[in-house]
Amino acid sequence: MFERQFIDSLDFANNNRELHGEITLAEMPRLQDKLSIPEVSFEHGHTEKINYTLHGFRDRNDKPMLKVKLDGLFQLQCQRCLQGIAYPLKLISQLLLVNHWDDSSVEEDEIDSILVDNHLDLLALFEEEILLNLPFAPRHPVGDCRPVQEGYVVEEIGRIDTNPFAVLSELKYK
Ligand SMILES: [Zn+2]
Structure with a gap:
């Protein structure tokens, strides 16, 4: 100190x-x-x-x-x-x-x-x-702020954890 x-x-x-x-x-x-x-x-x-x-x-x-x-x-x-x-x-x-x-x-x-x-x-x-x-x-620097994107990623993982098949079938028909 x-x-x-x-x-x-x-x-x-x-x-x-x-x-x-x-x-x-x-x-x-x-x-x-x-x-x-x-x-x-x-x-x-x-x-x-x-x-x-x-x-x-x-x-x-x-x-x-x-x-x-x-x-x-x-x-x-x-x-x-x-x-x-x-x-x-x-x-x-x-x-x-x-x-x-x-x-x-x-x-x-x-x-x-x-x-x-x-x-x-x-x-x-x-x-x-x-x-x-x-x-x-x-x-x-412009474009480097990421909180919105990070929030989106976390949400997606949450959905896969609770119901992986539902997400998979959604993806198939996109
Ligand atoms: Zn920032």
Whole structure:
């Protein structure tokens, strides 16, 4: 299990620190709400894992930065058929550390920034980054949604089990 880790973000950037590790979905309740995960996978401890790398540095303008790299695999829920979709997470984001929200000047507004924090909660930071980057309405590629067809197959098997000859004779005269 991931021990809740906190860093001093400015110190982390100033000293080029780096952290690697692994977190599990079970530790991120806000994210779990967005995903399609069968309850069983938690009961049996098969929680999905995410590898993380956190790297602190000062950029070429001598601004303190954090680089977050997350790597994992999720099940999202298709908005059309409500079945799971495998979603590989490959996220790299660079965050500028600012003292106040108005510190980030206009020409840098394409860079995400976070407030300097000497007790930054890593798990909360990673969870937030993942949530910001999840597709808004994930869907299978057109033609790949299958629940209707699966329902039909199950029904047919049920009919054969209860009365195989009736189904056979129907087929003959088609
Ligand atoms: Zn679908």
